[in-house]
Amino acid sequence: MSFDISFMIIALKEAIKYIPITLVLAAIPLIIGSIMGTLIAVIRIYDIRVLSKLVQIFVVIIRGIPLVLILYIVYFELPKWVDTFSTKFNWTIHSKDINSIYIAIVAISISAIANISETMRAGLISVGKGQFEAAYSVGLTRSQTLRRVIIPQALPVIVPSLCSNFIGLIKGSSIAYLVAIVDIMNGALITATANYKFLEAYIAAAIVYWVLCACIEKGSFIIEKYLRTFTRGECL
Amino acid sequence: MENYFNINLIFQYLPQLLSRLHITLLIVVSATVIGLFFGIILALFRVYKVPLLNQISIVYISFMRGTPILVQMFIVYYGLPLLLMKIGININRWDKLYFVIITYGLNAAAFKAEMIRAAIVNIPIGQVEAAYSVGMTKLQAFTRIIAPQSVIIILPTLGITLVGLLQDTSLAFTLGIIDVMGKVNAIAANTYRSLEGYVSAAIIFFILSILLEQLFSRLEKKLHIQKI
Numbered sequence: 360m361s362f363d364i365s366f367m368i369i370a371l372k373e374a375i376k377y378i379p380i381t382l383v384l385a386a387i388p389l390i391i392g393s394i395m396g397t398l399i400a401v402i403r404i405y406d407i408r409v410l411s412k413l414v415q416i417f418v419v420i421i422r423g424i425p426l427v428l429i430l431y432i433v434y435f436e437l438p439k440w441v442d443t444f445s446t447k448f449n450w451t452i453h454s455k456d457i458n459s460i461y462i463a464i465v466a467i468s469i470s471a472i473a474n475i476s477e478t479m480r481a482g483l484i485s486v487g488k489g490q491f492e493a494a495y496s497v498g499l500t501r502s503q504t505l506r507r508v509i510i511p512q513a514l515p516v517i518v519p520s521l522c523s524n525f526i527g528l529i530k531g532s533s534i535a536y537l538v539a540i541v542d543i544m545n546g547a548l549i550t551a552t553a554n555y556k557f558l559e560a561y562i563a564a565a566i567v568y569w570v571l572c573a574c575i576e577k578g579s580f581i582i583e584k585y586l587r588t589f590t591r592g593e594c595l
Numbered sequence: 596m597e598n599y600f601n602i603n604l605i606f607q608y609l610p611q612l613l614s615r616l617h618i619t620l621l622i623v624v625s626a627t628v629i630g631l632f633f634g635i636i637l638a639l640f641r642v643y644k645v646p647l648l649n650q651i652s653i654v655y656i657s658f659m660r661g662t663p664i665l666v667q668m669f670i671v672y673y674g675l676p677l678l679l680m681k682i683g684i685n686i687n688r689w690d691k692l693y694f695v696i697i698t699y700g701l702n703a704a705a706f707k708a709e710m711i712r713a714a715i716v717n718i719p720i721g722q723v724e725a726a727y728s729v730g731m732t733k734l735q736a737f738t739r740i741i742a743p744q745s746v747i748i749i750l751p752t753l754g755i756t757l758v759g760l761l762q763d764t765s766l767a768f769t770l771g772i773i774d775v776m777g778k779v780n781a782i783a784a785n786t787y788r789s790l791e792g793y794v795s796a797a798i799i800f801f802i803l804s805i806l807l808e809q810l811f812s813r814l815e816k817k818l819h820i821q822k823i
Contacts (some may be wrong), residue, residue, distance in 0.1 A: 361677075362677070365820060372745050379729065411810060422802060422804070423758075423800060423801035423802075423804035423805060424797045424800055425762040425763070425765035425766075425776075425800055425803055426762070426763075426764060426798055427765045427776065428776070428797050428800065431789070431793050432638055432790065432793045432797070435789045435790065435793070435816045436790055472816075478659070506694075526660075526661070530661075530664070531662040531663070531804060532663070533663035533665050534663075534665060534766065536665075537769070544663070544666060546667070557669065558669075558673035558674050558677065561666055561669045561670045561673065561674075562674075564666050565658070565662040565666045565667070565670060567663050568663060569657070569658055569661040570659060570660075570668060572660070572661035572662070573657065573661055576661075
């Protein structure tokens, strides 16, 4: 048995076709996570009664559980819930109609919300308490403070960690193959099922993931540089 | 839907899962040891810019950080025997656990290398120059000035990576390792009560993560007091 480079290229071509699926599996949770994560971060920073404690418990629990477990729990339980609700309310959706990709998106989103909320919170905290107080003292409301003072300053801090969150999500989305979703990993593997050249298939998948993550990292650098240009001028 | 969630089953499953906990912990501990060892070497290559080795470690770290651990695990599982066969070592009969430990160790090495490098670079260059100027050798400057300060910077991040590693070990079951996660799948397949099994596993992972976090925040506080 030796390494078959020509087969690896075939697997590589097949894997490239499924990049959109992986991107969907990572980008939608990123967007959901950014929105909900900001909300959670704001709730925790303003220390809103009861809610703040509730979201804190949610974040701690979800961050303590591996993504695979979340995926399995959602994968096996969500269809049951949908079925109970659909029989109760006479919906037309049934569990068998749900594509498993939506289930994976839900599972990855749950973990993304918890992780990104921590990123957002760290970014908002990095701005400093004095800025909040200064904004209040000139008569800005809470939402104005956030929109005009805090978020513009927090963005350069948040964007790099958000990009590393995105890379984490892309890598994390590889476990979607466990629930039979054809993403980069599974796309490469399907070509190998006929001739058992799994090593070549896995290396092909690894190359695609690597290039994808390297591109995102480069993009993150460029965006960060662009965002920093604004702060540089102000500091002087 | 009656009998949807049976809480008694959790108490029934937890002991069964805990009986496989040592495998999970074994992976975490041995991967951390391997990771720290190779991580320090890789970090030193990068900090002191050793020619060629520096470039190799950059590519290695980038690959390990840019690909899912699931893919790495299978590459090691299928690739390592092939590679070692070329130099005449047959490891086809190795236990799968060794492959998992090697993968997690190599993966942890890349992450720890970056962490250690950041900590070393964080120490002002003036301190190193001061150490040289009082006549310390490179080794002395490293062991007496750089290393003790870096450890304090590394500890909090080490805690985070350890929690990450613990959660990553939940993927070892894809290779057929019967650790906590593998046992859950076996239970779920046998009894058709998947939710209780997964919740029990979630409880175990959750408690372990919290314990690790607490442990490291205690350590951190202790070290900070000594620093002052």
